[in-house]
Amino acid sequence: MVHRLLAASLKYRAKPNWTPEHVGQIAETCNRQKYLAKRAGEASSDLYLAHYIEKNQPYVQDAVVVDTKERSIDVIVFSTGSVVRIYTNNFGENVTWKSEQIKIAGQDDPGAKKIWKICVRFPKTKKCEEAFMVLEIFTLVRVELSRKPKTNKLEAKLLRPVPQLNLL
Structure with a gap:
């Protein structure tokens, strides 16, 4: 044409x-x-x-949180560029969590997007101490990716944070 x-x-x-x-x-x-x-x-x-x-499998990768909701987070997996939603019930066995809505000054509009943070507690195990993590936008996390059965969609499981070594 x-x-x-x-x-x-x-x-x-x-x-x-x-x-x-x-x-x-x-x-x-x-x-x-x-x-x-x-x-x-x-x-x-x-x-x-x-x-x-x-x-x-296991396909463990680094990711960054790009959105938080009351009962889920969205992450971008660095190595694949995939956006994957992780629901709080997929944080792992015996992992506890609590959602908190973040109040933003001057944002009184009831239709405004709600911003959440999720506080996660990983229990003590034989190999690891108890660990805490606060999930907010731009939080770096480790995830284990897997394929959802009978689909081409991905699902992810939030992994315990790796302890930082103090070299000083």
Whole structure:
């Protein structure tokens, strides 16, 4: 379509006799096909990533919290670029947590987005001391990724923080 219009403007051919409705239909078809092609590419990437993760268990990676909700967090996994939601019931066995809504000064609008932080307590084990973690936006975490059964979607489990060595 663009090439025909360019050729007509350069006087290589006659001006097309198209109605605005016809051009709109063509543009709508092109946009839909472009969107579907993009989704197919994303689905293909998701399929291969899910298969790779399934075959390379345990798949433990670093991630960063990008959103917190009352009972979940969203993280971006650095190595894959995947955004994965982790629900509080997937924090691990015997892990306790508490959600707290963060009050922002001057934000009295009831329709405003609520900001949460989640305080997590990992129990003492034979190998590790008790550990605490506060999950807020930009908190660095370790997650174990796995493939959801019968899908190409990923799920993640929050892992205990690794103790920092004090070298000083």
